[in-house]
Structure formats: C-alpha cells, structure tokens
Amino acid sequence: MVVITTPSIDHFPIVNNSFIDPSLFNDVPIIDLSEPDSINLIVKACEEFGFFKVVNHDVPMEFISKLESEAVKFFSSPLSEKLKAGPADPDPFGYGNKKIGQNGDIGWVEYILVSTNSEFNYQKFASVLGVNPDNIRAAVNDYVTEVKKMACEVLEMLAEGLKIHQMNVFSKLLMDEESDSIFRVNHYPPCSEIEEFNTRNMIGFGEHTDPQIISVLRSNNTSGLQILLKNGHWISVPPDPNSFFINVGDSLQVMTNGRFKSAKHRVLTNSVKSRLSMIYFGGPPLSAKIAPLPSLMEGKDSLYKEFTWFEYKKSAYKTRLSDNRLALFEKS
Numbered sequence: 279m280v281v282i283t284t285p286s287i288d289h290f291p292i293v294n295n296s297f298i299d300p301s302l303f304n305d306v307p308i309i310d311l312s313e314p315d316s317i318n319l320i321v322k323a324c325e326e327f328g329f330f331k332v333v334n335h336d337v338p339m340e341f342i343s344k345l346e347s348e349a350v351k352f353f354s355s356p357l358s359e360k361l362k363a364g365p366a367d368p369d370p371f372g373y374g375n376k377k378i379g380q381n382g383d384i385g386w387v388e389y390i391l392v393s394t395n396s397e398f399n400y401q402k403f404a405s406v407l408g409v410n411p412d413n414i415r416a417a418v419n420d421y422v423t424e425v426k427k428m429a430c431e432v433l434e435m436l437a438e439g440l441k442i443h444q445m446n447v448f449s450k451l452l453m454d455e456e457s458d459s460i461f462r463v464n465h466y467p468p469c470s471e472i473e474e475f476n477t478r479n480m481i482g483f484g485e486h487t488d489p490q491i492i493s494v495l496r497s498n499n500t501s502g503l504q505i506l507l508k509n510g511h512w513i514s515v516p517p518d519p520n521s522f523f524i525n526v527g528d529s530l531q532v533m534t535n536g537r538f539k540s541a542k543h544r545v546l547t548n549s550v551k552s553r554l555s556m557i558y559f560g561g562p563p564l565s566a567k568i569a570p571l572p573s574l575m576e577g578k579d580s581l582y583k584e585f586t587w588f589e590y591k592k593s594a595y596k597t598r599l600s601d602n603r604l605a606l607f608e609k610s
C-alpha cells in the first residue's frame with residue numbers, strides 16, 4: 279500500500295502582514311519591447327528592483343492558451359493520477375505537491391517541473407491527460423522557444439544598456455545547446471481556510487531569489503506574487519495575463535558585479551481563486567563560469583569568488599528557499 283503524506287495545514291507557513299504594503303505595486307516598471315527608448319528604463323529597473331513587466335512582446339497568445347489549458351486539465355485530474363507523474367523526488371523533475379525542493383520547504387502549491395534542454399520524458403504527463411506525449415512536448419517547446427527568444431531580446435537590450443560591446447554576452451548562455459534551463463508550472467489552489475480580512479496569509483511559495491540568469495513569468499488573472507522592496511516591505515504585483523514579468527536571477531547579479539539585483543519574491547495564496555503561473559528559468563550551461571564581466575568592474579574588485587554554474591547550482595539545491603545562496607560565494 280502506498281501511503282501519501284501531505285503536510286497538515288496547521289504546519290503551513292503563515293505571513294506576518296505587518297511588512298506587507300497594502301498598496302499595489304502600481305509603478306512596476308513597464309518595458310515596451312516595441313519602444314527603442316526602453317533600454318535605459320530596463321537597466322534602471324534591474325538596478326532598482328531586479329524586476330519589471332514586459333508588454334508588446336511577440337509571444338503568440340495561442341501558445342500561452344494551449345499550454346495553460348493543458349495545465350488546467352492536468353491539475354484537475356485526481357491526485358492519485360497526478361502522483362504517477364511524480365512526486366518530484368529525488369530528482370526535481372515531474373509533478374510535485376506542497377513540498378518544494380529537497381530541504382523541508384513547503385507551500386500551498388502543486389507544480390510541474392521540466393528540464394527544457396535535455397530530452398524530457400513527457401509520457402508521465404501524457405498518460406495522466408490521456409493524450410500523445412508528442413502533443414505535450416510540442417506545446418511546451420512552442421511556448422518555451424518563444425519565451426526564450428523574448429528573454430534573449432531582453433538580455434541583449436540589457437547588454438546594450440550596460441554599453442557592453444558583445445551584445446550576446448548574456449543571451450548566448452541561454453541559446454547554448456547545453457543551457458541548463460527549467461520550465462515550471464505552479465498551481466495555487468484557493469485556500470478557503472483564509473478569510474479575506476484575516477491578518478494572516480498562507481504562503482503559496484516562500485520567499486526566495488532564483489539562482490539562474492533570468493526568469494520569465496506569466497500568470498492567469500489571480501494575484502499572489504509579491505516583491506520585496508529595498509525598504510523591507512513586501513508589495514503585491516497586480517496580475518496581468520497579457521504581459522510577462524521578468525526577474526533578475528542570482529547569476530545575472532554576479533555577472534554585473536552586484537549592479538543588478540536578484541529580486542526576492544514570494545507568492546501568497548488567494549482565498550477564492552486559483553492562481554496558475556508558468557515560469558521559464560533561463561540558465562547557463564553547467565560548465566559556464568559565472569563571474570563579473572570585466573567591462574562592468576569599473577576598476578573595482580569582483581564581489582564574488584569564481585564559480586561555475588554547476589558549482590552554484592549544486593550548492594543552491596542544498597539550501598532552504600529563503601537562504602541567501604550567494605553569501606557563500608561572496609568575497610569577505
């Protein structure tokens with residue numbers, strides 16, 4: 279007999295609302311990809327927040343909707359079926375429920391994690407959905423190809439804004455055949471245990487920074503995402519299903535010698551609506567050296583010890599979500 283243990287609701291992390299700014303993050307920087315003047319804005323957004331919203335992107339809505347409807351179908355399946363596609367243990371790929379990572383983090387979330395570059399076994403999702411695995415593979419590939427193209431465009435704008443001669447200095451890491459990138463779909467079921475004006479909120483996905491170079495998020499119209507501002511306040515990002523939200527990852531922070539900030543973010547549960555988000559985490563090849571670009575050093579020393587993405591990832595996956603993963607790599 280298989281016994282499924284899910285953490286009890288009493289043990290779920292709850293948020294102390296005193297640091298939540300009740301106002302919405304209405305001035306989230308907006309980068310219009312059809313506007314050439316966006317280059318300075320995008321650099322400013324990465325320095326100030328490590329976070330911004332992209333509008334007028336070329337990712338076809340058809341690809342987004344297709345993947346979203348497959349994900350909704352998958353998450354609506356019985357738990358016993360979904361568990362056949364996971365749980366995401368011991369390797370992180372597949373279906374996961376409430377447990378995040380391998381080190382004891384939990385959240386009010388279920389998810390699918392896939393590796394975008396290595397040949398991934400879609401059979402386990404396809405059998406839950408009762409479809410041909412090639413259909414799922416194609417839906418993920420279509421979406422990821424377009425989102426990756428957009429992420430590369432953004433990274434090239436950043437290189438230009440930073441006056442780096444080699445425009446593809448960041449984007450080539452994502453374009454590399456060996457790029458270690460991940461795609462994740464998170465489903466946050468409504469959590470009716472929470473009353474609307476309660477002073478406590480449940481954590482869907484605990485506070486963390488992303489270890490990779492850049493993350494591209496698209497969600498349905500349900501709120502939940504929050505960003506930590508420099509003043510220590512958490513602020514809610516109004517959802518926008520027609521746009522993408524981008525955040526700087528730890529590796530880009532290092533490559534810019536700390537000029538860009540890797541954004542600390544988290545997701546709170548909603549009491550009535552389901553939240554569905556899809557995130558592409560653009561990472562470098564495992565062998566890539568992650569170090570500040572010489573042209574960004576401005577005569578200063580590197581703030582970080584030298585490391586490869588393999589070394590950083592290995593160390594990051596041993597940490598808890600809220601840990602400061604870069605601290606181990608900072609020069610004292």
Ligand code: GA4
Binds near residue numbers: 487489559594595
């Ligand atoms: C955060 C970003 C991505 O979702 C992820 C996460 C990973 C996981 O879910 O297995 C980690 C987390 C993320 C960073 C610290 C470790 C590893 C959970 C965790 C506690 C897929 C990733 O690459 O790093």
